[in-house]
Amino acid sequence: MxxxxxxxxxxxxxxxxxxxxxxxxxxxxxxxxxxxxxxxxxxxxxxxxxxxxxxxxxRLGTPLVRERGELRAATWDEALSRVARGFAAIRAEYGADAVGVFGGGGLTNEKAYQLGKFARVALGTANIDYNGRFCMSSAAAGNRIAFGLDRGLPFPLEDIPRTECLILVGSNPAETMPPALRYFRELRENGGTLIVVDPRRTRTAEQADLHLQPLPGSDLALALGLLHLLIADGTVDTGFIEARTTGFGQARAAAMAHWPERVERLTGIAADRLREVAHRFGRARTGMVLTARGPEQQSKGTDTVGAWINLCLASGKAGRLYSGYGCLTGQGNGQGGREHGQKADQLPGYRSIEDPAAREHVARVWGVDPDTLPRSGRSAYELLDSLGAPGEDGVHGLLLMGSNPAVSAPRAARVTQRLRSLDLLVVSDLVLSDTAQLADVVLPSAQWAEETGTMTSIEGRVILRQQAVDVPDGVRGDLWLMRELAERLGVGRGFHDDPETVFDELRRASAGGQADYAGISYDRIRAGDGVFWPCPAEDHPGTPRLFLDAFATPDGRARFAPVTHRPAAEEPDAAYPLYLTTGRVLAQYQSGAQTRRVEALNSAAPGPFVELHPLLARRLAVAEGELLAVTSRRGRAVAPARITDAIRTDTVFMPFHWPGAGRANTLTNPALDPTSKMPEFKVCAVRVEAAGAAVVPAGAARSGQGEPV
Structure with missing residues (x-):
């Protein structure tokens, strides 16, 4: 049957x-x-x-514990006892904050919610963050500053084909989310204009009416220059600015310092091309700007997002039907994962952990004294960089759930060293990931088709993944894991392993917050195609479109960002004369921990490569497929050359899905955005040279080239 x-x-x-x-x-x-x-x-x-x-x-089928340097099979009782004893000992010696928790943007809402509760109630630690900090934290910060609320898309995807002009910045949905490409094709079929901003001529850029190829790290200058031209063209919407915004004066002054010829020098885009883009966007009746990791994964990502939002606000293309700014979220639950408590500074419902009223509300739901809740902890990279540091300043034990920072974190060689230095590393995952291979205890987790739980999509649509197959013998769900560990740590109440029970508690905890799920239930989701938050009551229809009447600020007005251009944290120089930018390929996903185990996907994209322009290849005297060594101030990676005229001559590209010698994140710069704490994945300075026949083995140390890799 x-x-x-x-x-x-x-x-x-x-x-x-x-x-x-x-x-x-x-x-x-x-x-x-x-x-x-x-x-x-x-x-x-x-x-x-x-x-x-x-x-x-x-996939994993049994717990593993490390003994004499090797992982061996263990019972659940042995594994959990070892974890509980280890965390208790670390807390007793160094304090509660010496135990950290690192979550993932692929966890269900129920898991993300209970993980935040587990960290703060069962462990008592402030140090919890998640890999979604590496995804769209800059867009989240920019949204909250400008609009008072962060939701990746403030409108459903179905609105995209109905806008007249769309600027897509640093995103390649043809490879990262192919079913979404249909919306951009339909936009053009409806007579709209698609403008793509990317240093590479990607499959998405090939679909565009206009493609701009700026210098990596210059997106902020580009947005400022376009606003300058809108002002010069007279296409700003003064009525909208006066009625629905504040702060235009400062934004205008900053933009006027970015005239076309200056922006041409900063971005490499011809002034006439800039004028064409500004003319098309400014004169369109409706328009959208969508950003992704390109402009966001920078040490000035929040300001860059703010500059693109300024463009929308100045032209009246926000808070109106078929217009607005949005962010294309990457991970499966990148949106919901940051709403309900696994970020260092947040409590459920997108509440600030420093807000006394928020602490009181959530503590009441949890049945604890609000004074016992920790304050803000370290952000993701700061947390990883603190692992194993001496004394009370360091994190000595880490519970890591659904993430693979040994591949995905910036300056990955250092992060791997920090993971190895822990007194206790515990990893819960469905596969033996590259990070799990470093662990002292590995706990096999149930996965997407083996359990039920909600996710929140790119649109803010809360949907339900339903269990379709049985959980294998020897495997347990993460909710069960947290309940069992909490009990062994002396917190016997308040943790559940039934996802609907946890979701109902999440609804109460989120009630009245910005990300209000109070009116969403499993039954409502099953009865339709999901429910858009905010949804404060069961008779509320949900909110597919935000800001049409007012923005979520105290006075209902959007805020212009007073931003100006500044260079990347690391620019090319004589020693490192090229830009490196990183990204994804069609057949792989994130750190590759799952997709590298699927034969069809691995055959389509079997390994890393270095993409470079033919002129650069000629200068280096390398041919297609020959090994290239790419070196930054943080380390060295080696991968075959892929020669194409689709990339700038001053830039090389590497995908980041693989560990070992070709690990792109060995090279990347952990310089952090001061607001979002986003690392600068998308731009750093490198040198490139032929590597000869020898591939550098993963983990080998090399002198004179920075850290061991």
Whole structure:
């Protein structure tokens, strides 16, 4: 007998609808679910092959503990006892903040919520953050400054084809979320203009009416220059500015210092091209700007987002139908994952952990004294960089759930060293990831099709992943894990392993907050196609479109950002004369911990590469496929050359999905945005040279080139 279950893809933030067909003794299959509006049945290769992740051969099936330097199988009782004893000993010696928690943007809302509660109530630590800090924290900060509220898209995807002009900055949905590309094609079919900003001519850029290829790290100057031209053209919307915004004077003064010829020098984009873009966007009746990791993963990412928001506000293209600024979230629950408490500075409902009223509300739901709740802790990279530091200043034990920072963190060689230096590293994951291989205790987790839980998509749509297959023997869910550990740590009440029970508590904890889920229930989600937050009551319809009447600031007005251009934290020089930028490829996802285990995906994208322009290749005397060594001030990576005229001559590109010699994040710069604490993944200075026949082995130390890699 075959059963079918409506659920959602385990990968990106589109959360495409799919069905799983499962039969006794037969392979589970992914089939189309055409009724779900986001993807209308379409799936990318990752989604179509997602059932391969359920193969027992590709995932963990029993707890592992380290003994005499090697991981061996253990019982759950042995593994959990070792974790509880270890964390208790660290807390007794160094204090509660010496135990840290690192979460993931792929965790369900229920897991993210309970992880934040576990850190603050069961462990009593302030030091919890998650890998979503590396995803869209700059956009989140810019949204909150400008609009008073952060939701990746303040409108549904279906609005994109209805706008007249869209500027897509630093995003490549053709490879990162292919089913979304349809919306951009439909925009052009409807007569709209698509403008893509990217240093590379990507598959997405090939779809555009205009493609701008700026210097990496110059997106802020570009946005300021376009605002300058809107002002000079007379296409600012003075009525909108006066009625619905504040702070235009400072933004105008900053923009006027960025005239076209100056911006041409800063960005490498011809002044006439800048004028064409400003003319098209400024004169369109409706328009959108969508950013992604390109402009956001910079040490000035928050200011850059603010500058693009300024462009929308000045032209009256925000807070109106088919207009606005949005961010294309990356991870599957990048939105929900940061709303309910696994960020260092937040409590559920997108509340500030420093707000007395927020602390009182959440503590009441949790049944604890608000004075016992910790304050803000370290952000993601700061937390990772503190691992193993001496005394009470360091984090000596870490619970890591659903993340792989040994591959995905900036300055990854140092992060790997810090992970190795811990007294106790505990990793909960569905596979033996690169980080799990370093752990003292590894706990096998149930995955997407084996458990039920909610996710919040790129649109702010809360959807339900439903269990379709049984959890394998020896595997447990993360909610169960947290309940068991809390009990062993002496906190026997308040932690549950039933996801709907946890979600109902999340609803109460979020009630009255900015990300208000109080009116959302499993039954409501099942009855439709998800529910958009905020949804404060069960008779509330949800909010697919934000800001049409007012912005979420105290006075209802949007705030212009008073920003000006500044260079990247690290610019090319004589020793490191080129820019490096990083990103993703179609067949792999994030750190590759899952997709590298799927044969079809691994065959399509088997390993890292260095993309460079033919003129640069000629100067280096390298041919297609020859090994290149890319060196930054932090280390060295080696990968084959991929020669293409789709990239700037002064820039090289590496995808970041792989560990070992070709690990791109060995090179990247952890310089942090002062507001969002986002590391500068997207731009650093490197030198490139032929590597000869020898590939550098992962983990090898080398003198004279910075840190060991």
């Amino acid at each position: 075959t059963t079918t279950t409506d659920t959602h893809c385990p990968y990106c933030s589109l959360q495409c609808g799919m069905r799983l067909a499962a039969a006794d003794g037969a392979e589970t299959l992914v089939v189309e679910r055409p009724g779900f509006p986001v993807n209308r049945g379409a799936l990318c290769g990752k989604g179509r092959s997602a059932a391969a992740l359920l193969d027992p051969a590709s």
